[in-house]
Amino acid sequence: DAKTTQPPSMDCAEGRAANLPCNHSTISGNEYVYWYRQIHSQGPQYIIHGLKNNETNEMASLIITEDRKSSTLILPHATLRDTAVYYCIVRPIYFGNEKLTFGTGTRLTIIP
Amino acid sequence: EPEVTQTPSHQVTQMGQEVILRCVPISNHLYFYWYRQILGQKVEFLVSFYNNEISEKSEIFDDQFSVERPDGSNFTLKIRSTKLEDSAMYFCASSERGGGLSSEFFGSGTQLSVL
Numbered sequence: 338d339a340k341t342t343q344p345p346s347m348d349c350a351e352g353r354a355a356n357l358p359c360n361h362s363t364i365s366g367n368e369y370v371y372w373y374r375q376i377h378s379q380g381p382q383y384i385i386h387g388l389k390n391n392e393t394n395e396m397a398s399l400i401i402t403e404d405r406k407s408s409t410l411i412l413p414h415a416t417l418r419d420t421a422v423y424y425c426i427v428r429p430i431y432f433g434n435e436k437l438t439f440g441t442g443t444r445l446t447i448i449p
Numbered sequence: 450e451p452e453v454t455q456t457p458s459h460q461v462t463q464m465g466q467e468v469i470l471r472c473v474p475i476s477n478h479l480y481f482y483w484y485r486q487i488l489g490q491k492v493e494f495l496v497s498f499y500n501n502e503i504s505e506k507s508e509i510f511d512d513q514f515s516v517e518r519p520d521g522s523n524f525t526l527k528i529r530s531t532k533l534e535d536s537a538m539y540f541c542a543s544s545e546r547g548g549g550l551s552s553e554f555f556g557s558g559t560q561l562s563v564l
Contacts, residue, residue, distance in 0.1 A: 381553075382555065433505065434549065435494075
């Protein structure tokens with residue numbers, strides 16, 4: 338079962354930063370935090386992942402608290418195309434563990 | 450940008466029939482996956498495949514399911530005798546490395562409807 342807790346839905350105004358929280362209070366030392374999104378029943382799309390340091394790529398930033406029990410995905414300038422379900426997934430990294438365990442995610446709606 | 454390609458996009462079949470869902474993973478990827486999503490429910494892992502054998506499978510992936518890499522480019526999921534509850538969107542994915550060391554890229558899915 339998913340080891341993360343996310344709000345079921347959020348709204349954000351177009352052009353503003355979207356901040357999506359995720360709680361993972363039982364995360365262990367070898368587990369990474371992954372974020373994927375799913376736009377209208379398309380295949381999930383990888384966004385970003387991290388272990389304990391903050392990470393940034395062309396899509397988003399990931400802020401992980403010092404105790405690693407929670408994180409925030411930041412979409413810096415949200416557009417209408419960012420409307421999607423966002424999944425926060427905690428995942429150990431080792432060969433033989435291949436599956437992504439998706440929860441119910443946060444449905445983010447970008448408001449024009 | 451390289452992408453995972455799935456065909457067909459929609460498949461309608463009668464209960465008890467065999468179906469084969471096809472996927473072309475990204476060319477330099479070595480790990481392949483099938484997931485499914487029943488309407489309104491979570492995305493569920495079915496199976497992972499590496500080096501011509503299954504590396505991990507879920508409880509859903511019973512004897513009715515099989516996977517194959519028949520040639521150097523295709524990856525298929527076969528359902529031997531479809532049931533009504535097999536109706537779902539099936540997603541293929543691939544990754545360069547396994548174990549979460551590189552991210553998975555997903556296809557757009559095949560919507561399977563079993564009547």
